[in-house]
Amino acid sequence: MMLADQPPAAALVFQTLLAHGPLSRAEVGRRTGLSPGAVTKVATPLLADGWIAELGRPAVERAHGRPATLISVRAQRxxxxxxxxxxxxxxxxxxxxxxxxxxxxxxxxxxxxxxxxxxxxxxxxxxxxxxxxxxxxxxxxxxxxxxxxxxxxxxxxxxxxxxxxxxxxxxxxxxxxxxxxxxxxxxxxxxxxxAEQWFGAGAGLSSFALVTVGAGIGCGLSIGGRVVAGAHGVSGEIGHLPVGGSNRVCTCGNTGCVEAVASTHAITEQARQAGGNPTLTMDEAVGLAHAGDPAVRAVFSRAGHAMGLALASVANLIGPERIVISGEGVASYALYEDQIRQTFGAQAFGAAADCDLVVRPLPFxxxxxxxxxxxxxxxxxxxx
Amino acid sequence: MMLADQPPAAALVFQTLLAHGPLSRAEVGRRTGLSPGAVTKVATPLLADGWIAELGRPAVERAHGRPATLISVRAQRxxxxxxxxxxxxxxxxxxxxxxxxxxxxxxxxxxxxxxxxxxxxxxxxxxxxxxxxxxxxxxxxxxxxxxxxxxxxxxxxxxxxxxxxxxxxxxxxxxxxxxxxxxxxxxxxxxxxxAEQWFGAGAGLSSFALVTVGAGIGCGLSIGGRVVAGAHGVSGEIGHLPVGGSNRVCTCGNTGCVEAVASTHAITEQARQAGGNPTLTMDEAVGLAHAGDPAVRAVFSRAGHAMGLALASVANLIGPERIVISGEGVASYALYEDQIRQTFGAQAFGAAADCDLVVRPLPFxxxxxxxxxxxxxxxxxxxx
Missing domain, CATH: 3.30.420.40 (ATPase, nucleotide binding domain)
Incomplete structure (x- = not known):
């Protein structure tokens, strides 16, 4: 039996148990809006096939009536x-x-x-x-x-x-x-x-954006509990928002893309040019910026400005509850966070500026x- | 009785009749996935309260069994x-x-x-x-x-x-x-x-954006049948996407906003400056551009470029099936359509360029x- 073959009510019961279980059948009914009879009806085949299990008599019994048996997802299934x-x-x-x-x-x-x-x-x-x-x-x-x-x-x-x-x-x-x-x-x-929507920084939010900074700059959008897929397969291409401010040519062939200024690759290249050192690494650029090198700091500041404009674009268009910033690039986030927040605050329109910006390192x-x-x-x- | 007090199945039956009726109960069941009994159960109070009506015996009877009675929304309700x-x-x-x-x-x-x-x-x-x-x-x-x-x-x-x-x-x-x-x-x-989602150019699409060009430049986003509201009340502020390319100051105080270059007000102002005529109207600017005035044509071209970047931003982030362009500004759309499509095609990322751009005059x-x-x-x- 595949869960997908079950009626919609079964998926609802199962997902409620996954997110909030163990629960009594009555509590499942309360949370799903299903009648006790309907909960029992959909739970029975799930129990029989081992997707959920009864935990036996709960430690705390109800004030009246017979004790409620808790049911739970069977994780090893x-x-x-x-x-x-x-x-x-x-x-x-x-x-x-x-x-x-x-x-x-x-x-x-x-x-x-x-x-x-x-x-x-x-x-x-x-x-x-x-x-x-x-x-x-x-x-x-x-x-x-x-x-x-x-x-x-x-x-x-x-x-x-x-x-x-x-x-x-x-x-x-x-x-x-x-x-x-x-x-x-x-x-x-x-x-x-x-993953973030299910058990991370997006859990329980009506909408959020996840922006990842690294060799590329990507973005996932979750609206109303669903990740936006794009009708033609493309969505969340925040790296190719045309925010201008530079003549650097992007991997996509355009100028003005966020990625052309703010990807780790773009930052390294610009730091090489700024310091006249063609073999400078990203780590070395980060070191120079922390040491106060004004030309390299300006590179990070420009990247932060482009990122701030990109995040404001997401906020102005979608109005997410939160934007989570992650990716390899967050290792150097302290170097441009101030500029990101300043530009975001200036460009976000009205209450869109209330969007919560959080940084979250997410290992591979x-x-x-x-x-x-x-x-x-x-x-x-x-x-x- | 308010419809909102009815169970979800009633809303489903009602909306199916609204979109596709008149239908037989069997056909309603087929379209909603509800059993014949469930359709009858939710239809009964809707009939009793005049939200829907039976149309009597249909002209064409079914090949077997008794004739199916068609039911329909009672529009005067x-x-x-x-x-x-x-x-x-x-x-x-x-x-x-x-x-x-x-x-x-x-x-x-x-x-x-x-x-x-x-x-x-x-x-x-x-x-x-x-x-x-x-x-x-x-x-x-x-x-x-x-x-x-x-x-x-x-x-x-x-x-x-x-x-x-x-x-x-x-x-x-x-x-x-x-x-x-x-x-x-x-x-x-x-x-x-x-309205467009329900009975206009967005009907039946998985997602679309409606962009309105006029005194302001606005945008509505429909994803999965719901219009995006924005967690903080702001969404679709396409006019304040920072696409750069101009030092003109926007009503929001920033430079680089689409609206600062492409609103009817911005076009009129730029055409006044281009021609040295401080009382030029939008209609006159349109006339000059149609007559081939290169300075005024350049103003429309700049507006088209900014609009193309804005539409590409929507396509790159959301990937809508279609973008509908409307508003007072579409009266002069022919003057910048080529530039809009050219810029959009260049900046839309990969398959995002497959998004359908349509112009639709929508009176007030x-x-x-x-x-x-x-x-x-x-x-x-x-x-x-």
């Missing part, structure tokens, strides 16, 4: 593997049904060709699987692989991933064949946004967990 | 008044339950003070009411008033409307007191987006209908 692909490394995680990580692992790959990377993914999953021990009979498991770029999750194809230089790669099918496990794929930032293991969250999401409510 | 407030005029419409306009009217107001405008609204509604004849007993009616600016529909307050220079005006309560009719208010662009009566649509929306599914 499913395992999800999440894999994030970077330009040179895989980061993997295996979680239980409640998205709790059971083990993590990393693996470098020698070449970026598709076959090599798919084989490395299969080996990584095998390693994770052996680390958490044998599967119980009947345990559902699936894989969620995430990668930056234009990813068509519906048909499982990576349309274009610049860092790996992949075009039209049927990645879901390839990983499924190599591992023998059902596989879904998703854009890495959208997957991380799903959390990104991998995003893959597991996407796999879990397909189990509960597969998209068409 | 409710009337909605919609009013749009501009800087110097009210535009009003009265519609039936199916949002079909029954009459429209306009009225100028002598002064922008709140009392004068509220009185003018009450008189306009009285006029519309008398034009469509006496109410049947028990007919539900409500008013939706729309106005540009920061409107808090939840508590019925206009926080700030620049064109009228209103701040913290409890408009819903004032109109309700003056008319004796339940009243809701909404930002005018968001209300027009609701359609904006007023947006108010009626918002009033109707509250009847069916009031927000908390």
């Amino acid at each position: 499913a395992r999800f593997f999440g894999v994030k692909i970077t330009a040179d490394e895989l980061i993997g995680v295996v979680t239980d049904l409640a998205a709790q990580p059971l083990a993590t692992a990393r693996a470098a790959f020698a070449s970026r060709d598709v076959g090599t990377v798919v084989l490395a993914i299969a080996r990584l999953i095998e390693r994770l699987r052996s680390e958490v021990g044998a599967l119980e009979e009947g345990v559902v498991h699936s894989v969620g692989v995430t990668i930056s770029g234009d990813v068509d999750g519906q048909n499982g194809t990576v349309q274009y991933s610049p860092f790996l230089n992949w075009r039209r790669v049927p990645l879901a099918q390839l990983v499924e064949t190599a591992t023998g496990i059902p596989t879904v794929i998703e854009n890495d930032v959208r997957a991380l946004t799903v 293991e959390e990104w991998a967990r995003g893959g597991a969250a996407v796999a879990a999401q397909h189990l509960f409510a597969p998209t068409k | 409710a009337r909605f008044f919609g009013v749009k407030i501009t800087a110097d005029e009210l535009i009003g419409v009265v519609t039936d339950l199916a949002a079909q306009p029954l009459a429209t009217a306009r009225a100028a107001f002598a002064s922008r003070d709140v009392g004068t405008v509220v009185l003018a609204i009450a008189r306009l509604i009285e006029r519309l009411r008398s034009e469509v004849g006496a109410l049947e007993e028990g007919v539900v009616h409500s008013v939706g008033v729309t106005i540009s600016g920061d409107v808090d529909g939840q508590n019925g307050t206009v926080q700030y409307s620049p064109f009228l220079n209103w701040r913290r005006v409890p408009l819903a309560q004032l109109v309700e007191t003056a008319t004796g009719i339940p009243t809701v208010i909404e930002n005018d662009v968001r209300a027009l987006t609701v 009566e359609e904006w007023a209908r947006g108010g009626a649509a918002v009033a109707a929306q509250h009847l069916f599914a009031p927000t908390k």
Whole structure:
């Protein structure tokens, strides 16, 4: 039995238990608006098939009537593997049904060709699987692989991933064949946004944006509990908002893009030019800025200004409750935070400036967990 | 009985009939996923209270079994008044339950003070009411008033409307007191987006943006069938996206805003400067551009470039299926359409460029209908 085959009320009961359980049937009814009879009706097959379990008599009994039995999600009923692909490394995680990580692992790959990377993914999953021990009979498991770029999750194809230089790669099918496990794929930032929405800084919010700063600048948007996918597969491309202020040419060919000024790559390049040192690294640029080098500080300030304009654009268009800033670039966030907040405050329109800006370092293991969250999401409510 | 008091299944049946009726009960069941018994159960009180009606025996009978009786929304069961407030005029419409306009009217107001405008609204509604004849007993009616600016529909307050220079005006309560009719208010662009989503260029789309060009530049965003409201009351402020390219100071105090270059006011001002004629009107500027005046054509081209960047920003962030361009400014759209499309195509990221750009002149009566649509929306599914 797949959860997706169950009626909508079953998904509602299951998700309520996942988020708030253990709960009594009466409490599930109160939270879902379902009648006690309806809760019992949908819970029965879920119990029979091991998706949920009765915890027996609760410690505290009700003031009147018979004691309420608590029911809970059975976390061991499913395992999800999440894999994030970077330009040179895989980061993997295996979680239980409640998205709790059971083990993590990393693996470098020698070449970026598709076959090599798919084989490395299969080996990584095998390693994770052996680390958490044998599967119980009947345990559902699936894989969620995430990668930056234009990813068509519906048909499982990576349309274009610049860092790996992949075009039209049927990645879901390839990983499924190599591992023998059902596989879904998703854009890495959208997957991380799903994870943050479910159990991170976006939990319980009506809307939020997750902005990731690194080699690229990405953004996931969650509105009304759903991550915006984009009708044509593109959304959250905050790095290519045209905020002007520079003649630097972006990877997309335009000038004025946020990414052309504020990505870690762009900051390094500008710091090299500012100091006349063509081999300066990002770490060295950060060091120079902390030491007070005015030219390098100006580079960070310009990046902060572009980021502030980009965040204000998100706030003015969408009006999210919160914007979460993360990614490798947040390591140097202190160098441009003041400029980001100042520009954001000036450009955000009216009450849009009330949007909460928070910085949250999210290691790559959390990104991998995003893959597991996407796999879990397909189990509960597969998209068409 | 208010529809909002009915179970969710009743709203589903009602909305299905509104969008697709008349339908047989079996067809309603097929479209809603409800069992025949459930359809009958929720339809019975709706029939008894006159929200829906049986049309009697259909002309075409089913191939087998007894003939299916068609049911339909009873359009005369409710009337909605919609009013749009501009800087110097009210535009009003009265519609039936199916949002079909029954009459429209306009009225100028002598002064922008709140009392004068509220009185003018009450008189306009009285006029519309008398034009469509006496109410049947028990007919539900409500008013939706729309106005540009920061409107808090939840508590019925206009926080700030620049064109009228209103701040913290409890408009819903004032109109309700003056008319004796339940009243809701909404930002005018968001209300027009609701109308377009329901019965206009957005009907049936997974997502779309409505961009209005005029004295201001606004935008409504519809994602997954819901108009984005903004957690802090602000959303769709496309006019204040910082696309750079000009030192002109915007009404919001910043430079680089789209509105500072592309609003009708900004175009007129720039054309005056370009031609050294301080009394040039927008119509005259349009005439000069059509006649080939290179300086004035450059003004329109700059406006088109800023608009193209703004539309690309919407496409890159949200990825809507379609962007509808409307507003007073579309009268001169031919003068900058090429530039808009060229800039949009260059800046839209990857498949975001596949977003459909359509121009749709929407007279103020359609904006007023947006108010009626918002009033109707509250009847069916009031927000908390």
